[in-house]
Amino acid sequence: MPIERHVSKNMIKEDPVLTTREAAELLGIAVSTAQIWMESGALPAWKTPGGHRRVRLSAVRQLQAQQQAAPPAPPVSAAPAPAxxxxxxxxxxxxxxxxxxxxxxxxxxxxxxxxxxxxxxxxxxxxxxxxxxxxxxxxxxxxxxxxxxxxxxxxxxxxxxxxxxxxxxxxxxxxxxxxxxxxxxxxxxxxxxxxxxxxxxxxxxxxxxxxxxxxxxxxxxxxxxxxxxxxxxxxxxx
Structure with a gap:
C-alpha cells in the first residue's frame, strides 16, 4: 500500500491539475474558448465539488500535439485545381x-x-x-x-x-x-x-x-x- 501511494503521488507531480485559465494560457486561447472546449469534450476535463473545471496537463499537451500535427496549409478546391x-x-x-x-x-x-x-x-x-x-x-x-x-x-x-x-x-x-x-x-x-x-x-x-x-x-x-x-x-x- 505505501508503494502504491508513493507511485500515485509521483504521477500527480508529473501530470498536475490545471485551472481553466492555466490551460488557456498554455494553449494560447481565451479563457472563454477553453471553457467551451472543456464543455464540448475537445479538452477532457471535470468539475470540482465547487463547480470549477479542472484538466490534466497531459490532456493539454495532447491537444497541443494535435494542433502542431494539423497542417496549416490552405484548403484545396473540391474541383480539380492547382495544388x-x-x-x-x-x-x-x-x-x-x-x-x-x-x-x-x-x-x-x-x-x-x-x-x-x-x-x-x-x-x-x-x-x-x-x-x-x-x-x-x-x-x-x-x-x-x-x-x-x-x-x-x-x-x-x-x-x-x-x-x-x-x-x-x-x-x-x-x-x-x-x-x-x-x-x-x-x-x-x-x-x-x-x-x-x-x-x-x-x-x-x-x-x-x-x-x-x-x-x-x-x-x-x-x-x-x-x-x-x-x-x-x-x-x-x-
Whole structure:
C-alpha cells in the first residue's frame, strides 16, 4: 500500500491539475474558448465539488500535439485545381476593427441566410488576426474562436477566391485538424473572402457541414452574393 501511494503521488507531480485559465494560457486561447472546449469534450476535463473545471496537463499537451500535427496549409478546391501549396501566402493583420466586438444582427442575419441557402448546418463570419480565428457571427456552432492554424479560411484569404473542401477527413491537409477529429467533426467547408474599406482580406463568410458534399451552382452564387453584402457592410463603416 505505501508503494502504491508513493507511485500515485509521483504521477500527480508529473501530470498536475490545471485551472481553466492555466490551460488557456498554455494553449494560447481565451479563457472563454477553453471553457467551451472543456464543455464540448475537445479538452477532457471535470468539475470540482465547487463547480470549477479542472484538466490534466497531459490532456493539454495532447491537444497541443494535435494542433502542431494539423497542417496549416490552405484548403484545396473540391474541383480539380492547382495544388494549394502553389497558392500565395497570406499573413492576416495583427488586429482588426471587428475583432472582439459584440454580436450584430446584420451579420447574424447573413450567416442564417448562408446556412439556409446552402443547406449547411453551420455558417460563420470569421475574422483572422494574429494567431486567432474569431467568429463575428455564427450559427450551428458554440465555439467563439479557434487558433488560426486550425482555420480552413486560410486558403480563401491566400487566393482571394472561393475555396471548397469536399471531404476534410480524406484530405491529408485536414485529416488531423482538431476541428475534423473532434467536435464539431467538420467534413465540408466552403468560404468566400471578405474585404474591408482598405481592400484588406480579413476573414470569410463560410459554411460547413459534418458530411462530405459539394456546392451546387445556385448555392455557390448565393454564398458569394451574401459575402459581398458582408464586405459592403464592413466597407461602409470605413
Amino acid at each position: 494549394v501549396e502553389a497558392a500565395p501566402s497570406f499573413e492576416p493583420p495583427s488586429s482588426h476593427a471587428l475583432l472582439d466586438t459584440p454580436r450584430e444582427e446584420v451579420f447574424e442575419r447573413l450567416v442564417r441566410l448562408a446556412a439556409h441557402a446552402t443547406e449547411c448546418p453551420i455558417a460563420l463570419i470569421t475574422v483572422l488576426a494574429g494567431q486567432r480565428q474569431w467568429f463575428k457571427a455564427r450559427v450551428g456552432i458554440a465555439l467563439q474562436e479557434t487558433p488560426r492554424d486550425w482555420a480552413f479560411c486560410n486558403g480563401a484569404l491566400a487566393t482571394g477566391a472561393l475555396f471548397v473542401v469536399g471531404d476534410a477527413a480524406s484530405d491529408a491537409r485536414f485529416a488531423a485538424n482538431p476541428l475534423v477529429t473532434r467536435e464539431p467533426h467538420i467534413r465540408f467547408y466552403a468560404g468566400v473572402p471578405l474585404e474591408d474599406a482598405q481592400g484588406r482580406r480579413f476573414g470569410t463568410l463560410c459554411v460547413l457541414d459534418r458530411e462530405p458534399r459539394r456546392l451546387r451552382a445556385r448555392e455557390t452564387r448565393a454564398l458569394q452574393e451574401l459575402a459581398e453584402i458582408a464586405s459592403d457592410e464592413v466597407k461602409r463603416r470605413g
